[in-house]
Amino acid sequence: MDASGSLLCGVETSYHGGMVGTNTETGPVENGVDCSWSPIGTVTPTFVKARYLSPKQPQVSLFSLPGHEAGAATYANAFDPAAEFVTSWFGRRLNGSVEVADFADPSSAPFESGTLLLASMAAQDSKLAGINLVHELVHSALPSSRPWVYEGLAHFAEAMYRQQQGGRQAALDFLGVHRAAFLDSEKEVSAALRKNVEQKTVGQPLATTFDETYYRSKAAYVWWMLRDMVGDDALKQAIHKYRAEDDNDKDPKYVEQLIESAGKRDLGWFFDDWVYQDRGLPDFHVQSVHPWKTDKGVQFITVTLENLGNAGAEVPFTVMFEGGEITKRIEVRAKNTATTRVELSGTPIEIKVNDSSVPESDLTNNVFKISAP
Ligand SMILES: [Zn+2]
Helix, strand or coil, X not given: CCCCEEEEEEEEEEEEECCCXXXXXXXXXXXXXXXXXXXXXXXXXXXXXXXXXXXXXXXXXXXXXXXXHHHXXXXXXXXXXXXXXXXXXXXXXXXXCEEEECCCCCCCCCEEECCEEECCCCCCCHHXXXXXXXXXXXHHHCCCCCHHHHHHHHHHHHHHHHHHHHCHHHHHHHHHHHHHHHHHHHHHHHHHHHCCCCHHHCCCCCCCCCCHHHHHHHHHHHHHHHHHHHXXXXXXXXXXXXXXXXXXXXXXXXXXXXXXXXXXXXXXXXXXXXXXXXXXXXXXXXXEEEEEECCXXXXXXXXXXXXXXXXXXXXXXXXXXXXXXXXEEEEECCCEEEEEXXXXXXXXXXXXXXXXXXXXXXXXXXXXXXXXX
């Protein structure tokens, strides 16, 4: 949650003619205040006061309340694996310690500012403690004045840590909670773009947004998709090279260039659709399939996917066949189709597009049944 920012208000006066309560024929009777909130950063000056126990480790300060010792111990035990994970991905020394301060009420919503997290230690959930620590440790390792980098990477790292704990599907389920946060507003963007509304008047480009559903939730997906596209090693290499203090980071394309050079791949189209502009979400479906066999009896299927949305993406699709399944990835640009062929070791039955790693506006059209020839 953000609290640092500026509140801009303007007084609006409504005039009513001859209304009850006025003694002139047309006089001002109602004043309304129209306010807009513009956060100016992601770090809020924060003070916490309580009778804390404070067992201090070199790189983490755990301020717990009496009675929550077991939860504090869970956090303490989760620290080393979390730090090892963050160092492996972010590849640099942590800049100072992270702090976790306890809430008395276990149902209090967490709050964070910089590398300080306020979260209840009443629950002793070791998975959650590890994920929370990963988030703050990423902030410690990778300062950035760009919210989609600073918070987006921290939420992305949470999902990756979830994958380490429980596999890719657990991580995608974890990310799914984020999708709900921006799905409706992105559907509105998609609908507006379908009506040819001018691009610059709709949506929230990730590169400049201060809306936290975008710079946290949508950004987490964008980093996840980038990782799926270029692979762990290339993305790690790009992250290792990122320096917020570099003059380079004044260039809006700095992050794109780091990942392109590490991944040896053109990603301009992706950054245009997801970072520099808000083009809503893609909408994939199977446009056509053609199962065929070679003279030697080898089974293939030619698959054409269509993206009805205004944002392109590389999307995984899985072909189920008698005796197994195979997953491939394909780049389908906005308002476009892409075709590929896949070798199978059995008769194809069904194709499922997108394992939910790419946020989409419509997930109801993603399964295609293949009828017998
Ligand atoms: Zn954060």
